[in-house]
Structures are given as C-alpha cells and as structure tokens.
Amino acid sequence: MFHLLRNVACPESLLSSPDRFGGERRDGLRHGDLLIHDDRLLGFTRSHPAEARILSCDGRMVLPPLIEPHLHLDKAYTIHRLPDFGGDLLSAINAQEADKANWTDGDLRLRAERAMQELLAAGVGLARSHVDWGHGADPTRVPRAWDILSEVAQDWRGRVDLQLSCLPAIDILADPDAGPRIAARMAQSGGVLGAWCLGHDRRAEGFAAAFRLAEEFGLNLDFHVDEGQGRDLDGLRLIADMALRTGFKGSVLCGHAVSLMDMDGDALSRLLDAMARAGIALCALPTTNLFLQSRGTGTPDRRGITRLIEAAEVGVQTCLGTDNVQDAFFPLGRHDPLATLSAAVPALHLTAPLAAHLPLVSTRAAAAMGARPAHIDQLPASALWLAEARTVPELLSYLPHRVPLRDIIAAPAG
Ligand SMILES: [Zn+2]
Known part of the structure; x- marks a missing residue:
C-alpha cells in the first residue's frame, strides 16, 4: 500500500541522508510530496504510483519522537x-x-x-x-x-x-x-x-x-x-x-x-x-x-x-x-x-x-542519554509525528498540536 503525503516539510537536521531523501530546500527544511510504502518512507518524489492514497498535509511538519x-x-x-x-x-x-x-x-x-x-x-x-x-x-x-x-x-x-x-x-x-x-x-x-x-x-x-x-x-x-x-x-x-x-x-x-x-x-x-x-x-x-x-x-x-x-x-x-x-x-x-x-x-x-x-x-x-538517535528517514512512518506548523519559528512560537502520523494514515478517506 502506497501513501503520498502531499506538501509536507521535514527538518533537514533530522534526516540522516537529506540529499538522498530529496525535496526542495528552504529555511533548513525539505519540502515536497513524501511517498510511503507500507510503513517505510521512500523519500520526496515528483511522481508516484497511481494507486497511492493521497493525503493532503498543507505544508505541515514531520517530526521524529x-x-x-x-x-x-x-x-x-x-x-x-x-x-x-x-x-x-x-x-x-x-x-x-x-x-x-x-x-x-x-x-x-x-x-x-x-x-x-x-x-x-x-x-x-x-x-x-x-x-x-x-x-x-x-x-x-x-x-x-x-x-x-x-x-x-x-x-x-x-x-x-x-x-x-x-x-x-x-x-x-x-x-x-x-x-x-x-x-x-x-x-x-x-x-x-x-x-x-x-x-x-x-x-x-x-x-x-x-x-x-x-x-x-x-x-x-x-x-x-x-x-x-x-x-x-x-x-x-x-x-x-x-x-x-x-x-x-x-x-x-x-x-x-x-x-x-x-x-x-x-x-x-x-x-x-x-x-x-x-x-x-x-x-x-x-x-x-x-x-x-x-x-x-x-x-x-x-x-x-x-x-x-x-x-x-x-x-x-x-x-x-x-x-x-x-x-x-x-x-x-x-x-x-x-x-x-x-x-x-x-x-x-x-x-x-x-x-x-x-x-x-x-x-x-x-x-x-546513551540511546540510539533516530532520524526521520530511519524510522517507520508509524513512529513519526505531524505538527501543525509550516516553519520552525511557528513550531517554536505556538508549540502546536502534534498528531501521530499513523492516525492520519489510518484515518478513513474523504
Ligand atoms: Zn535537574
């Protein structure tokens, strides 16, 4: 099952391989349409499989835990x-x-x-x-x-x-x-x-x-x-x-x-x-x-x-x-x-x-803390969060609502 998160942002500093992950660079973020296959992030893409379910994200920001x-x-x-x-x-x-x-x-x-x-x-x-x-x-x-x-x-x-x-x-x-x-x-x-x-x-x-x-x-x-x-x-x-x-x-x-x-x-x-x-x-x-x-x-x-x-x-x-x-x-x-x-x-x-x-x-x-650091591109989609912010100044000013990405993916279409 493919999902396409249309128009999301990922902080570049939280990607282990930002260039491989793709996306358009702006203000320390990577922007674009993010393709997910099953629970795995495939990166930003300009084309996607016809069967992908499209989820409009309106510029919101992906964060790791x-x-x-x-x-x-x-x-x-x-x-x-x-x-x-x-x-x-x-x-x-x-x-x-x-x-x-x-x-x-x-x-x-x-x-x-x-x-x-x-x-x-x-x-x-x-x-x-x-x-x-x-x-x-x-x-x-x-x-x-x-x-x-x-x-x-x-x-x-x-x-x-x-x-x-x-x-x-x-x-x-x-x-x-x-x-x-x-x-x-x-x-x-x-x-x-x-x-x-x-x-x-x-x-x-x-x-x-x-x-x-x-x-x-x-x-x-x-x-x-x-x-x-x-x-x-x-x-x-x-x-x-x-x-x-x-x-x-x-x-x-x-x-x-x-x-x-x-x-x-x-x-x-x-x-x-x-x-x-x-x-x-x-x-x-x-x-x-x-x-x-x-x-x-x-x-x-x-x-x-x-x-x-x-x-x-x-x-x-x-x-x-x-x-x-x-x-x-x-x-x-x-x-x-x-x-x-x-x-x-x-x-x-x-x-x-x-x-x-x-x-x-x-x-x-x-x-x-001696724990293994997990970057966005190393995590399953179900471990990630989506924050109601388009820029990091917005993220740090409003401390906006964050929802588990899995809830958005699991939500019924429509
Ligand atoms: Zn203390």
Whole structure:
C-alpha cells in the first residue's frame, strides 16, 4: 500500500541522508510530496504510483519522537503548595524538601500521570526523570517516589519510555554502604546512576565510587553538576578526569554546569576538550537556570546557563532539558521539549536557521542519554509525528498540536 503525503516539510537536521531523501530546500527544511510504502518512507518524489492514497498535509511538519533527557517528575506540579517561590537554588531545595510531607502515593502518581500525558501530547518517545534520593532521609532506603515512578514507567512503556535516575548527593555515593546498595537497585530496576554535586566535601571520592559502581553494575551515569556560579566549582573537571582515567564506556550526561560561564580562555578550552575526549555529554536547562542563578536583589545582570555553544564547537555532545515544571525550582513550564528549545533561543542566542537546533531535543538528546538517535528517514512512518506548523519559528512560537502520523494514515478517506 502506497501513501503520498502531499506538501509536507521535514527538518533537514533530522534526516540522516537529506540529499538522498530529496525535496526542495528552504529555511533548513525539505519540502515536497513524501511517498510511503507500507510503513517505510521512500523519500520526496515528483511522481508516484497511481494507486497511492493521497493525503493532503498543507505544508505541515514531520517530526521524529522528541527526546527529553532531564525532568523531575517527583517534584512537578507542586507550585500551588509553595506560595513563597522565588529564591535561589538552596531556597528552592529547602522549599521542595518541606513539601515532601505531601508526597503520598496518590499525590506522586497523579502528578506523574499528568506529566506523562503532557509528554505524550508533545510527541516525546523517551524521557528521563531524576528522583530525589536521601536528602535528609536514610539513603539506604528506596524513596517511595522511586517505586511509584517505576510503576508509572511500567504502565507507560511503549507510549512514552521513561528512564529513572537516582539523585542522591555525591557524598552518599562515597559511602561504602549506601553507594553499592543504590547502584544495585539501579541495576535491578533498569535505572541510571545519578547524583548531584555542588562543592560537596567528599565529591572526589563520590565520583570515583560512581564510576566504579557504574562499571561494576553496567550502568549509565547522569550528574547534576556545578549548578552555581563561581570559579571554585570543580565537579565537571573531576568527572572528566575520572572518565578519562577509567576509560568508562557507558554514557555520562552532565546537566547544569552553569559554572562554565565563569570560565574562559585556556582553562575552559582544556575542560571542554577533556569532556569531548571522554565522551561526556552536556545538557543545558535554560528555564530553571535562568530563574535561579545569580539571584540577588533587582534585575539579574548575569546569564545563568552553561556554555553549550562552545562545548558543541569542540565536539561535546550537547542537548537541552526541561528540568523543573511548576515546582519550587521553576514556577512555570510544561513537559514539552519544543517549549524548552523555544526558551533556549534567546537564552543561548541560537542562530538561524532554527531548524538546525531541533537535534538538541531529539537526536542529540538521545545520543547524550546513551540511546540510539533516530532520524526521520530511519524510522517507520508509524513512529513519526505531524505538527501543525509550516516553519520552525511557528513550531517554536505556538508549540502546536502534534498528531501521530499513523492516525492520519489510518484515518478513513474523504
Ligand atoms: Zn535537574
């Protein structure tokens, strides 16, 4: 069975072989009539089999499943219980900590389900959520949020695949009792070994333990690192050194790294080069970082975001994450990677054509998580989405409705 999607657009940056795929080039997009045989994309065509069913698409845009590498589903949608938001990172941590008294099974599940619905509507195929671990509680005990989010992940498998990553302080991984127990639990439940580090005393030991445990249990790593400004934060450098020293082969994703904004010259070049050589990926989280960093009195005059552009230039795998949604760390937002890319355009001064940056929330984000990046021309038609937008500025301005392409193909004629 042949289908012809008449007049669609595909972002060139999301095609593995744009020239073979064909189409007319304009503003970082390929336009034309897209031929599908059974579930396979054959590319843009000027002629088509007479029996092809023609579906008029009116210039709409084909997208692959989007990838969301950094969320906090245990915290999302708690803002209505936190009227005094608006402090710095530590104030947000403390406010969210106090809200944990409300984290019943029902509360956690309801909020996580709402997030999953939003991710599905946004066309997300794979997402990763961090889950607070320890934070004043016994770190050898599995937090209730971990169990509830694991159930949610199970329920949603195949619609939105949800990975979970534990989020203890890096000191906890250095603990000879807690570290191996947490890693074993990650291995048992398909999780990612994560931790946060902001100048913690035992950070060097903690990172050494994290790499050792990840190797032993076959885990990927994901760090919240150096989420603050100032030249004394060295977490990212310790991670890069450890990755190079151990030759770790799993994926290592570092989020935040706002401290890179305070580095320049040779020190910055050396660190970014080490990250590139070690295969460490960098995730920028524009909304939370712009909201919390450099908080003082009055208008901020510093931009709290990592140096994503310089990192990409030297070959570091880069991506964007949504981070916090309507919680103590960021009072607004939705679980939509396109909204995050939209926020990143002014935050990071992303340049035209904007279509070139879509991999930050799709193929590059997948690679950063250690997953296989899937381009439009490598996927079956049934895995793709159609967005109600004719240009990428429209796509990122209106965050339009997205429908699974399979629904359009399966719709009755007429
Ligand atoms: Zn985070």
